Amino acid sequence: LTTVILSNDVKSIGDGAFAGCEKLVSVKNISSIEKIGNFAFSGCKALKNIEMPIALHRIGDYAFDKCSLPGVLDMSSCLQLVSIGVRAFAQNTQLMTVKFPISLTTIHDAAFAGCRNLQTLVLPASLVNMGEGVFAACSRLVSADMSECNIQALPAWTFSSCSLLTTVDLPQSLI
Numbered sequence: 001l002t003t004v005i006l007s008n009d010v011k012s013i014g015d016g017a018f019a020g021c022e023k024l025v026s027v028k029n030i031s032s033i034e035k036i037g038n039f040a041f042s043g044c045k046a047l048k049n050i051e052m053p054i055a056l057h058r059i060g061d062y063a064f065d066k067c068s069l070p071g072v073l074d075m076s077s078c079l080q081l082v083s084i085g086v087r088a089f090a091q092n093t094q095l096m097t098v099k100f101p102i103s104l105t106t107i108h109d110a111a112f113a114g115c116r117n118l119q120t121l122v123l124p125a126s127l128v129n130m131g132e133g134v135f136a137a138c139s140r141l142v143s144a145d146m147s148e149c150n151i152q153a154l155p156a157w158t159f160s161s162c163s164l165l166t167t168v169d170l171p172q173s174l175i
Contacts, residue, residue, distance in 0.1 A: 002046075005029050013040045015060065022046060031055065036063045038085065043067070052078050061085035061108070067092050074099045084111050086131065093117060100124045107134050116140060123149040133157035143167040 004018065004027045015037040018024055024041070026049035033053040038060035041047060047067045057080040065087050073089065075081060076099040083106045089095065091114040098112065102124050109131030112118060118138040127149035134155065135141060141162045147169040154174060159165055 002026075003028065006033070008032055011035070011055075013037055015039055016042070019043055025049060034058075034080075036060055038062055039065070041067060052081075054078060054080075056081050058082065059084045059088045061087060062090075063088045064092065065090045068094045070094045072097045072099065075101050075104075077101070079103050082106065084108060086110060087113065090114050100127075102126055105129060107131065109133060110136060113137050119143075121145065125149060127151060130155050130158070133160060135162065136160040138162050139164065141165050143169075145169045146171050149173070 001021045002023050002025050006029045011032060012035040016039040019039045019042045022045050024044045025046050030053045032055055034055045035058045039062045042062045042065045044067050048070055052075045054077050056078045069092050073095055078101045081101045081103055086108040087110045089112050090110055093116055095115045096117050096119055103126055104124050105126055106129040110133045113133050113136040116139045118141050121144040123146045125148040130151050132155045136157050142164050149171050150173045152173055152175050
C-alpha cells in the first residue's frame with residue numbers, strides 16, 4: 001500500500017487504520033476528516049505527503065508516531081483542532097518546523113518527543129494544557145516561544161535532552 005485516496009464522505013480515520021503500513025507514502029482527499037484516531041498512521045515510515053484537513057478537531061494518541069513527515073507540519077489552517085494526543089508525532093525524525101493552529105488547547109504527553117530535527121517552536125495563545133515531556137529529546141531544538149500560551153505550570157520533562165536549546169520565552173500565566 002503506497003497511496004490512500006479517501007472518499008469525501010469519510011469523517012474519521014479509525015484507530016490503527018493504517019498502522020504499520022511501512023510503504024505508505026501519501027494520503028489524499030482528506031479535507032473532510034474531523035478526527036484521526038489512535039495509532040492511525042503509527043509506523044508509516046515512508047509517509048511523506050499528508051495535508052492536515054481544515055475540519056480536523058482531534059489527533060489521537062500515537063497517530064503519527066514513528067513516521068517520517070518531512071520539513072514543515074502545517075496545522076495552522078486547522079481552526080477547529082483542539083487536541084493533539086499522547087506521542088501523536090513522536091519520533092518523526094525529519095520534522096523541522098511545526099505550525100500550530102490558534103484553536104489548539106491541549107498537547108498531551110510526549111506528543112513531539114524524539115523529533116530530533118525540530119528546530120523552533122511558537123506555541124499559540126489558546127494553549128492551556130500541556131502534558132509531560134512534550135518536546136523531550138528534540139536534540140536540535142534551539143528556541144521555543146511559549147510567551148503567548150496560557151499554561152499555568154511548565155510540565156515535567158518538557159525540554160528534557162534538548163541539548164541545543166538556548167532560548168525559551170515563558171508565558172506570564174505561569175504560577
